[in-house]
Amino acid sequence: MKTEPIVILSTRELDKMRQAGRLAAKLLQYLEPLVKPGISTLQLNNAAEQWTQAHKAKSAPLGYKGFPKSICTSVNEVVCHGIPNAKQVLKDGDIINIDVTPIVDGYHGDTSKTFLVGTPSFKAKKLVEVTEKCLYLGIAEVKPGGRIGDIGAAIQEYAEAQGFSVVRDFVGHGVSNIFHTAPDIPHYGIRDKGKRLRPGMVFTIEPMINEGTYEVEVLNDGWTAVTRDRLLSAQFEHTLAVTADGVEILTLPEDGN
Secondary structure: OOOOOOOOOOHHHHHHHHHHHHHHHHHHHHHHHHOOOOOEHHHHHHHHHHHHHHOOOEEOOOOHHHOOOOOEEEEOOEEEOOOOOOOOEOOOOOEEEEEEOEEEOOEEOOEEEEEEOOOOOHHHHHHHHHHHHHHHHHHOOOOOOOEHHHHHHHHHHHHHHOOOEEOOOOOEEEOOOOOOEEEEEOOOOOOOOOOEOOOOOEEEEOOEEEOOOOOEEEOOOOOOEEEOOOOOEEEOEEEEEEEOOEEEEOOOOOOOO
16 A cells, blocks of 8 residues: 555646546547457557657656556456557457556546447446446545545445456556555445545546456566456546545546546
8 A cells, every 4th residue: 555645736736637637538539449350459559659649748658667568458358457469459359448648748647448349248248337337436436525445335336236346456546747646546445444535636546347256467577467267357447636525537538428
């Protein structure tokens, strides 16, 4: 768990986070029509990098602690941090999470979405739908005076009621001009536990929901996390700010969808 203090962002910093968040949302919108059978995850990465550069931004993952690419592409049993490569070509029925974090004027817009490739199985479609709902159930718990445990409890209750499991090894995080900072935001937990939420706090909620066990393992590349049982995993992520009267999602597209 992170022990550094939780930073409360100023009005000026929140404006910068909004700019970064909007660009992140636009990047996912740009990539969405490219997600189809026959495209490689490296092609998606290269398209994202070119788009990011064209919009005078930087890709935060590129070089972060040695990560070699500009986005994360996590296919099927990959929970998170999948590395784009030329040999991995999407096929009909796959699911893929694309995680993007452009840096705009020094601030990070962090968001991800799981896309269906072609015609998915019933189980894959249900997993993706449940995972997206988990994200919004977590966001609905964000308000001044609420506790971090409320977020995880809402996600865990719903996911497990639907027959799925919640990854423990990876959590949401504070984000600003620093990519990952305090507080940690677990996607499981107990209501009325954890730090209290205050206006100006900015963090991600990014539940990873698994078809089978919640246990994961990291492959030899040091990044790619996969489900231990190799069943499917899905993820959705938004960056959000605690406001005086609730929550603002910073990585929503401008059309709100």
